[in-house]
Amino acid sequence: MQSIVSDSYAVHFENRAFEALNSHLNSQNYSTIFILVDENTHELCLPQFMSEIEGEYTFEIIEIESGEVNKTIETCVGVWEALSELGADRKSLMINLGGGVLTDLGGFVASTFKRGINFINVPTTLLSMVDASVGGKTGVDLGPLKNQIGVINQPEMVLIVSDFLETLNERQITSGFAEMLKHGLIKNAGYWESLKKVSSLNEIKHHIRPSVALKNEVVLQDPTEQNIRKILNYGHTLGHAIESYFLENESKETLLHGEAIAIGMITEGYLSYKLTGLAKDALVNIKSTFLKYYPKVDFTDKDILDILELLKYDKKNSHGNINFVLLKQIGETQIDVTISSDLFHEAFAYYME
Structure with missing residues (x-):
């Protein structure tokens, strides 16, 4: 190879x-x-x-x-x-x-x-x-x-x-698969569609090199993450906050990285639908695909408030703004989008409905 x-x-x-x-x-x-x-x-x-x-x-x-x-x-x-x-x-x-x-x-x-x-x-x-x-x-x-x-x-x-x-066990494999799905969402709609059909580890193995190539293509254009490399953070702004919250909260079962990022990609998909023109059918496509692989997690109102509090520590923040990567459509992104606080609660409500 x-x-x-x-x-x-x-x-x-x-x-x-x-x-x-x-x-x-x-x-x-x-x-x-x-x-x-x-x-x-x-x-x-x-x-x-x-x-x-x-x-x-x-x-x-x-x-x-x-x-x-x-x-x-x-x-x-x-x-x-x-x-x-x-x-x-x-x-x-x-x-x-x-x-x-x-x-x-x-x-x-x-x-x-x-x-x-x-x-x-x-x-x-x-x-x-x-x-x-x-x-x-x-x-x-x-x-x-x-x-x-x-x-x-x-x-x-x-x-x-x-x-x-x-x-690895199946849960660890599925966690990694979330990042591959992300590569399709941010850069290649055809790759997203092909990954949705994957049903075995052998099939996943065939897609490892294409995922690495896609990420490498982005990184080569922007090694220090000043511009286009930020698209790799889709799903990670809320996803990392969710992962951190479940990691520090002893009453919660720890989420693997991909499990938290999957929630981040659904919720940030909703933000994309509200703010950057992502079509409703594309949003439904994203949610149904991730829920096929990742069991739904329940969030209380307090959970959501505590998770949102963690957003202020995100590495992508600048000048006091929390910056998001959102989707215009599957395969196309918009970087440095700021979000009003009321939309976060709507996004979690959409995830849980």
Whole structure:
């Protein structure tokens, strides 16, 4: 499968991924290679990964705890300390083997340790393959507030091997699928329609490369998110606030990223219908599609007020305005739209009706 070239690195797929990795390791003189894993990828993915390495190198394994709740600066401190204790220097390499939490955090740790060491991302979840694999965003959460601390910094390469998806449960696969559906909504109506027909993991695998290519096309035009790259945030303004609220509220079951973003895409679809010309039948199309994959979540009036309070921390805000990406139609967006507060309650009412 043909690799996808970004601005300073490439995303390699399947067998080509390990060919590229082995060629890179052979051509570099890394002092030590650190592999960052969590307890799941340590057991389920690391043995297969190591079996594909050709040559003799010095490896050190660093394990962190899985889950968004551990995507914190405290976890980073633990990894920085481990790197120091294990003798890492500026000629070390970090390989991040895991989902988006691990690749985001690992990329941030590598980008800041001794002012930056090389890193390679090996995403093992569908979400991280189609979302975190492109764009160079690294970082951690600040309490329940997502991705408040971080830098944009590119890896040496990204390796996507779909066999790792066999280690996931159905809920995790469905979570990642939300980002693929988003790619169709913001950029390609035909892709949206084709994804709506997907019914198996094998079919999803065939759509991974097109999703990565679509995101890469957007990022290449706007690497630092000053303009068009903002379209990738569709569904994420409300979605991230919803995800943060359920993460910090002990009385609520934590939502996976894609589950929260799916709600965000329905509610922001309603805002698009009210403000940017999205047709009613397109809105119905969006809602029915997401509710086919993602069970409906109930929100009380207090839930909604608390979620809206979190919007003020969104990274896309500027000059006191909460900026949204909305749809003009499926496949076409409008950025930097400000919303009046009464419409938020209408949007949640539409989601729940």
